[in-house]
Amino acid sequence: MYKSYKVADNFYWVGAIDWNLRDFHGYTTEKGSSYNAFLMMDEKITLFDTVKPHFADEMLERISDLVEPKKIDYIIVNHVEMDHSGALAKVVDIIKPEKLICSAKGKEAMLAHFKRTDWPYHVVKTGESISLGKHNVTFIETPMLHWPDSMFSYINEQRILVSSDAFGQHWATSERFDDEVDFGELMFQSGKYLANILMPYSNLIQKLLKDVTALGIKIDLIAPDHGLMWRKNIPAIIKAYDEWSRPTLRNKAVVVFDTMWKSTELMAQQVAEGLMSKGVIVKFMKLGENDRSEVMTEVLDSKAVIVGSSTLNNEMLPRVADMLTYMKGLKPTGRIGACVNSYGWNPAVIKKINAELESCGIKLVDEGIAVKYVPEQNDLKKCFDMGVKIAANIKD
Ligand SMILES: [Fe+2]
Ligand SMILES: [Fe+2]
Structure with missing residues (x-):
């Protein structure tokens, strides 16, 4: 009743x-x-x-x-x-x-x-x-x-x-x-x-x-x-x-990614470490474990959005494409961003991710980092440094 x-x-x-x-x-x-x-x-x-x-x-x-x-x-x-x-x-x-x-x-x-x-x-x-x-x-x-x-x-x-x-x-x-x-x-x-x-x-x-x-x-x-x-x-x-x-954005970054054989994850981790080393609050979100609406909830008050994807058949991973399509509709303007990518033979995906981030209204503060197969120590250092650079832009 x-x-x-x-x-x-x-x-x-x-x-x-x-x-x-x-x-x-x-x-x-x-x-x-x-x-x-x-x-x-x-x-x-x-x-x-x-x-x-x-x-x-x-x-x-x-x-x-x-x-x-x-x-x-x-x-x-x-x-x-x-x-x-x-x-x-x-x-x-x-x-x-x-x-x-x-x-x-x-x-x-x-x-x-x-x-x-x-x-x-x-x-x-x-x-x-x-x-x-x-x-x-x-x-x-x-x-x-x-x-x-x-x-x-x-x-x-x-x-x-x-x-x-x-x-x-x-x-x-x-x-x-x-x-x-x-x-x-x-x-x-x-x-x-x-x-x-x-x-x-x-x-x-x-x-x-x-x-x-x-x-x-x-x-x-x-x-x-x-x-x-x-x-x-x-x-x-x-x-x-x-x-x-308004939005009122915090000294906070969302690092959202999907990874095929962990290379992209290692790179994303180093971006997060670079951000954290400068006191930025980081939400480290692997797609699959976190869904698109949870990611957007964290984007709500974040100044930066960093996207990571491996390359699959010359495209970004499907969960990353899904996330970016969803985010594009929600228009999180006023944020800054960048991306990381690991690929096997075609490095072009990084351009596609950057284009999608720009379509979201996110201002790119770095051209992004693409690494063939598995990142070396110097590649991971570049990712860390990119995190530091994004942190400096957050505080601008
Ligand atoms: Fe409703
Ligand atoms: Fe409604």
């Missing part, structure tokens, strides 16, 4: 917990995820967002714990991505809402996804409010956080910000609030989420934080669409979003 959970007066969590999810379009969700949906019991009973398609029945049962779903008047669609709107096709047919409230882009996206011209779309803009009876909801469009259609809903009287994908975490828990879980883990999962979902839109996060400050709204609760809600540590997560999106 699925129950509803009270969040605030007349405001309930009716979402779904995806305990066993381990992959979210390439992001490793080692702790699962949740899809938060909320119900406001007012004169106009209002559902904020829905869940993934196969969790529709779970959500409807949680709603039924409070009220017959058919009694819902409004559905607010803050984001049309399928983790929050996948259940809409089923839910709208059951509920038959009076209004389906969304941004203009939201309407466009729903028409594209569901082909339902008969739904009662009600388009809202930033600053527009809707009365539910005792409560008023004001909307803030947040394009590209995380899709063009995204928006926030702010419940004026209770100062609740329903923040869609922003401020969330992929973390399945029975707890609902930030102060009920370990704070370090919460911030780690929040950073991992930003690094792997929102990093390409960092400049928009900066704009959003300024816009919200300019609006002068007070927030007592942030209710994201994934993970824990923020009631105690709101200043901490706002500050972290500000720092992560």
Whole structure:
């Protein structure tokens, strides 16, 4: 039996917990995820967002714990991505809402996804409010956080910000609030989420934080669409979003590599040793043992990214290509980098890695080091020296 959970007066969590999810379009969700949906019991009973398609029945049962779903008047669609709107096709047919409230882009996206011209779309803009009876909801469009259609809903009287994908975490828990879980883990999962979902839109996060400050709204609760809600540590997560999106980078380097017969690993190790000798914090990450989303979580606050790969059939190793493709999409600009490579007969791969690093927005501070077969002592010394050189650039 699925129950509803009270969040605030007349405001309930009716979402779904995806305990066993381990992959979210390439992001490793080692702790699962949740899809938060909320119900406001007012004169106009209002559902904020829905869940993934196969969790529709779970959500409807949680709603039924409070009220017959058919009694819902409004559905607010803050984001049309399928983790929050996948259940809409089923839910709208059951509920038959009076209004389906969304941004203009939201309407466009729903028409594209569901082909339902008969739904009662009600388009809202930033600053527009809707009365539910005792409560008023004001909307803030947040394009590209995380899709063009995204928006926030702010419940004026209770100062609740329903923040869609922003401020969330992929973390399945029975707890609902930030102060009920370990704070370090919460911030780690929040950073991992930003690094792997929102990093390409960092400049928009900066704009959003300024816009919200300019609006002068007070927030007592942030209710994201994934993970824990923020009631105690709101200043901490706002500050972290500000720092992560500037980005504020540390004296830290990620050395990420894959290796065929250990030559590349030996070279990468010496780059790491060179960095460490100058006091740089190093994360040494072999692909395969570390996945792409763990690497990006460390890249979030790192000033340098060093990539290592052996050559396989005139190409970089597949895991390195995968990592670089993933990183390119997330655009970790503002960092510096370099690469190391061991090869058998074709030294051209180093150029390909450098090109990919530049496509990531990473500034190369060295042309990279390629070694035929097995590095000699002098090759390893060059790798160490490259680490020292990168360290000097980090501190510039
Ligand atoms: Fe999304
Ligand atoms: Fe989402």
